[in-house]
Amino acid sequence: NCMCSKADAAIVIQQWQDVSSPDAAAQTKLSCGQAVFAELFNMAPGAKALFTRVNVDNIHSPEFNGHVMRVMGGLDVLVNYLENPPVMESMLAHLAGQHAVRDGVTKSGFAVMAKVLMGSMPQVVEGFNPDAWKNCLIPILNGMSAGL
Numbered sequence: 001n002c003m004c005s006k007a008d009a010a011i012v013i014q015q016w017q018d019v020s021s022p023d024a025a026a027q028t029k030l031s032c033g034q035a036v037f038a039e040l041f042n043m044a045p046g047a048k049a050l051f052t053r054v055n056v057d058n059i060h061s062p063e064f065n066g067h068v069m070r071v072m073g074g075l076d077v078l079v080n081y082l083e084n085p086p087v088m089e090s091m092l093a094h095l096a097g098q099h100a101v102r103d104g105v106t107k108s109g110f111a112v113m114a115k116v117l118m119g120s121m122p123q124v125v126e127g128f129n130p131d132a133w134k135n136c137l138i139p140i141l142n143g144m145s146a147g148l
């Protein structure tokens with residue numbers, strides 16, 4: 001049921017492109033990413049402790065900005081490869097490994113992230129298609145948290 005069909009993938013890629021125009025890309029990624037993490041910490045305050053290395057106490061710091069851009073950049077690449085399952089799988093395996101080595105990162109943290117993303121994307125995407133996004137985002141988040 002949670003399966004990103006070709007039609008779902010095409011919708012999600014198109015809607016993602018609509019909000020990440022080259023002009024606005026970096027600033028949009030940064031401000032949306034900060035909002036996503038702020039909401040994640042709002043819903044799961046305990047998760048904050050995972051990000052001390054990247055100066056989470058100041059989410060506007062260069063260190064945390066760097067973290068936000070790594071995460072959003074990762075999400076950007078993943079979304080753009082939704083129509084290429086072999087590449088998607090190898091990227092997810094790599095990201096799963098990068099998360100598995102971080103103590104305290106849990107599947108439930110990724111479940112919260114899914115809620116945050118599904119709640120925030122409709123605020124920026126015109127004509128947001130909840131089914132397509134759910135079908136494609138959930139497998140991404142599941143794949144990334146597979147090793148946890």
Ligand code: HEM
Binds near residue numbers: 053099
């Ligand atoms: C680091 C992507 C969700 C915890 C990273 C990195 C990327 C990334 C690309 C940098 C990897 C590295 O340099 O080692 C993503 C994406 C996510 C996501 C695309 C979902 C859309 C989460 C969630 C958690 C989490 C939900 C925790 C509940 C961490 C931690 C780090 C990290 C602790 C290391 C921070 C540091 O540099 O000290 N993530 N992530 N991530 N991620 Fe995620």
